[in-house]
Amino acid sequence: MVSGVWQKDFPPITRATLALYAGASGDHNAAHIDSDAAKAAGFSDVFGQGMLGMAYMGQTISDTVPPERIRCFSARFVAITQLGARLSCTGRPVRKYEEEGEERIAINLEMTDQFGETKLTGHAVVAVGARS
Template sequence: MSDTVTTDKLYLAVGQEAEPFTFPPLTRTDFVKYQGASGDFHPLHHDDEFAKKTGFPSVFSVGMLQAGLLATYVTDWLGVETLRRFKVRFADQCWPGDELTCSAIVTEVEETEQGRRVVLDLFCRRQSGSYALKGDAEFLLP
């Protein structure tokens, strides 16, 4: 097993960190747009009055919205066509106004007969420092 990968335009090594990216603050409109795309119309994610009656301070994001942002971040870097596995664990709720910063670190690099296998640890943090998501992904680069 090697601890580095070189592609035409990309050199990767175990321990290397990707450039973090901070998305614009989440809005209620983002929540509703995601709900429309996913078909999950639970009122906790768009009806402030309902959310408050249920004990929450406000509406909050569907966790898969953050997962989608994290997936976009990492596939923009290494390419969606090379993605082989993407896994996340939901860690904290996200609220209107939250700014999410995604980051990744290379944990494994291996030359295989099929290509260069790269495994990453993934993170999506709220501006408060808490993790909204943690996960990992595997890519098979040419």
Template structure:
């Protein structure tokens, strides 16, 4: 359904909280994406690297923000632009919360700031998006 334009301009956008990342989820994502880098799926290998353990695929975390943006847009908006910057690693056990804030806009176009935060409130991905009202 999407969040109506009036709501986006005048009210806080509800956040999206994802369940904790699991190692099984990382293996499944590797299968879906074709990215079988051992740092994502091989716990024994990853323990012996400078990272000291497996990390989530960056695109998995970006996908959470994309899912959130799709939920915000719903049937009301089209996504005109979506950009992100990876800020920090996500590990198994992390819980990701997606938040958005309206930067500016009118009843036709809305600019959003997006963030994905871990359970420590650290920004793991930051970004922005522009939504256009569907005609």
């Protein structure tokens, strides 16, 4: 678990992706689902919810680690994700250490689009074993 690189690719971001995410997440901010509202706010079109990118980043972790072993997870939203973006996430375990009586691994994460532009950076800490 501590070695190697985790990688996950995601399907292109479409208007349907953004609409489904808005409904399922409770974030009905119109800038992500209504082109008119996005333009009125100074954007060229609707753009991806930051938390959609973070949800994808979370999948990169939970594909490898059972969700109940994730101890903390944070992200910085570096750039806006445009329509059509093909996101991929890499996770790099960087450190293994003891904390609160269990063995933990720290992971650095990065989400980029097909042009290599960084959209999110992230950090997570996971437990190697189940909490006793």
